[in-house]
Amino acid sequence: MKTILIVDDEQLARQHMRTQFPWADWGYTILDEAENGIEALELCRSVEPDIALLDITMPLMDGVELLHLLKQEFPRIRCIMLTAHRDFSFAQEAIRSGADGYILKSPIAADELRSALSKACEELDKTIRLTTTEQSYKSLVLNYxxxxxxxxxxxxxxxxxxxxxxxxxxxxxxxxxxxxxxxxxxxxxxxxxxxxxxxxxxxxxxxxxxxxxxxxxxxxxxxxxxxxxxxxxxxxxxxxxxxxxxxxxxxxxxxxxxxxxxxxxxxxxxxxxxxxxxxxxxxxxxxxxxxxxxxxxxxxxxxxxxxxxxxxxTDQALPFHAVPDKILLKLEERLEALILTQEEPVYEDWSSMTRHEFLLYKPEPQAALHWLESLEQLPAAGNAWHEPHPLKPLNLKYETSFLRALDAVIARFIDMRRQRLPSLQLRHELSAAIQYIKTHLSDELNAETIAFKVQLSPSYLGQLFKKEVGVSIVDYILEQRMEMAKHFLQTGQYRNYELASKVGFRSYSYFCTLFKKYTGITPNEYKHAHQPMVER
CATH class of the missing domain: 3.30.70.270 (Reverse transcriptase/Diguanylate cyclase domain)
Structure with a gap:
């Protein structure tokens, strides 16, 4: 049976909870009870319960403060908050702090109590399984x-x-x-x-x-x-x-x-x-x-x-050979022509040509990376936007794949162009649409709303946007939301479930699905991968 600790400053409330519910039939036993948070914390240190029922409003130490301490010292204990209607804001804070649920005290409904306990037990069983699995893995590591x-x-x-x-x-x-x-x-x-x-x-x-x-x-x-x-x-x-x-x-x-x-x-x-x-x-x-x-x-x-x-x-690896200068010059000229075009550039042909030449000669990797980095300094890269781009210089020093490095260069030129869209002399309606999108990413955005704001029909705006910006309105909105999400994950400004609504998603699971599709990894993996590195 799972054990329960009741924590409430009112003796009648504790007595009611202890006597009015069929605990044994439900699979629980009342381990003990406490009248305030300090007493409850001491009890947990001597007899650790599986579940704690915590009243929010108590003297000496309230339920929310006790919840924080229990989560730090006894993360295995599942906590359910007991609240009155007037305490609803405290209940919300408790849920954000890690409570497994809350139920109303006046009166406590048996079905709600049992449902909350069942959910808490599911979380407890999950924690026990994970702990057991981790211990088994460690044992296997030692055994092998x-x-x-x-x-x-x-x-x-x-x-x-x-x-x-x-x-x-x-x-x-x-x-x-x-x-x-x-x-x-x-x-x-x-x-x-x-x-x-x-x-x-x-x-x-x-x-x-x-x-x-x-x-x-x-x-x-x-x-x-x-x-x-x-x-x-x-x-x-x-x-x-x-x-x-x-x-x-x-x-x-x-x-x-x-x-x-x-x-x-x-x-x-x-x-x-x-x-x-x-x-x-x-x-x-x-x-x-x-x-x-x-x-x-x-x-x-x-x-x-x-x-x-x-x-x-090792016995088949061939020496590296430099790509002839005339070939590099030809590739640079083709790239400059793409940069200067007024339409959205299509880099597939240039990428295929570059890949072919470099895979044919296979120059020293550092020489190949240096050449790819130098493409940002082409005259056309500056002339196209009439001002230095604000992005940090492309750094490929530690890249271990030529194809990834080539993709990074192409992505950089696409990003530079899109970040400079206002200076590409877009129609004022499109500039207004882009500005509206960037300032309303947390709102409900669709082509109809944006078209109304810029006084164009949705179909015409869609055609115009695709032609001059190079992507559809829907894809552009998604791209901007994902970039904002990446920024928030790097800064740690919001918790993951809060972040989803900040970038315009009402469903956290849907946000995670799209984020993984866009970046190749989950939000948590991205967050860990972009945490500051610690010198070792």
Whole structure:
């Protein structure tokens, strides 16, 4: 049975609650009662109840203050507020502070009380399941000895373990089988690792890492024709060591490619991540593991021009070659022509041409990023708007994908144009429409309302807007709302459910659905990813 603590300053009210309801039939027992918040807090410290029924108006410490303290000290306890009609504003504050519900005291309706208790129990059971799951995961992590495997691999890298005999012996003591005629290293790193790390609070990262390693282990057990050992390196990075492979070099590489494709699908489905996998040359002595791993890391940069779940084989990676200046000049001229057009530019052809040339030559990644950043300095970029744009300079220094960097450049030119729409000499009706949209994002917005404000018919405004702005009114409103939501999430100005109404959504779940569709991640993930980074 779930236990209940009654907290009310009126003795008759406590007696009424204790005697007038069939607690045992409902599955509850009254653990104790208290006449004020201070007494209730002391009781919770000695006998922690499952549910607390808290009167809002009490002497010494009221129900709302007690609620705050219980949430801090005993987050497992579910709290239901008891209120009179005149206390409704306090009840609202309590709900915002984390109460699981509230019921009216005069009189307490049995069906409302039972319903509120049922909801509180659901939340309590959910908390218990999550806690149990977390404890089970931690137990599994220890059982599979991932931390010990990580330390073992670190000792090999630092040469604390250098001789084949001692490496094999130490591995055997940990259940790691390293006796084999040959080996290969798969050096694995999560793409966009910084963003992946920011997606999760520190307390959750061990469970996320364990989930990732288990997916890798299960896929390897199912699809590899040879033995393997798995070593974590750091959050988001690990090594898969292939042992005893008997296939020919060509067949083995084909098997590796097939395995990586299947693994990538699983990781994308369950953890929404992409791995960069670099495959070493075969080697015959386990003592070479540390040096072969370091060599594989150097080849990680060759993933820069890949857009699929394909590995980089160190013995097949070709040298980088600079793109000829005349080709770069031609690409710059084509881009300037697009920037200067009065219509909304279409960048697909230019993007395809640029992608083709860079994937053909594959220049040094830093040189490619430098050239992409320099496109903002083209004369046409300034002439098109007659003033410097207010956006921060594009910084691609840490980008690990050419295709993402190219998309970022195109998105930047589109953003620059849209932010400078008033200076593009739009018709005054369109300028007025844009201004109205930007100042009423929290209101109900539709084409009819906007058209009325600018004195045009809805159909004509829609056609005009699409032609001159480049997107439909509906898409433009959504874009502006999403950008405002991103700003609020970065600043932490509002709670998520408050933020939804601030940017014009009446349903928080619908807002979350559209936000994920627009950004690729949930509001919470975006918030975590854009929190200030702490130096470590």
């Amino acid at each position: 000895q991932y931390p010990l495997r990580q330390k073992f691999f670190e000792d090999i890298q630092s040469s604390l373990l250098a001789q084949p005999e001692e490496i094999i012996a130490r591995g055997k003591s940990l259940g790691i089988e390293l006796v084999a005629p040959s080996y290969m290293v798969l050096e694995c790193s999560v793409d966009e690792l910084v963003l992946f790390e920011q997606r999760y609070p520190p307390k959750d990262r061990s469970l996320v890492e364990f989930s990732m390693l288990e997916i890798v282990r299960e896929c390897a057990e199912a699809d590899f024709p040879c033995g393997f050992e798995l070593f974590p390196v750091s959050f988001g990075r690990f090594v898969l060591l292939l042992t005893g492979q008997q296939s020919t070099d060509r067949l083995l590489k084909e098997n590796i490619v097939l395995f990586i494709r299947k693994l990538s699908n699983s990781l994308a489905q369950y953890l929404k991540l992409r791995l960069l996998i670099t495959v070493s040359r075969p080697f015959s002595s386990i003592a070479s593991l540390g040096s072969v791993y370091k060599e594989a890391i150097k080849y990680r940069i060759h993933h820069f021009y890949s857009d699929a779940a394909e590995p980089v084989f």
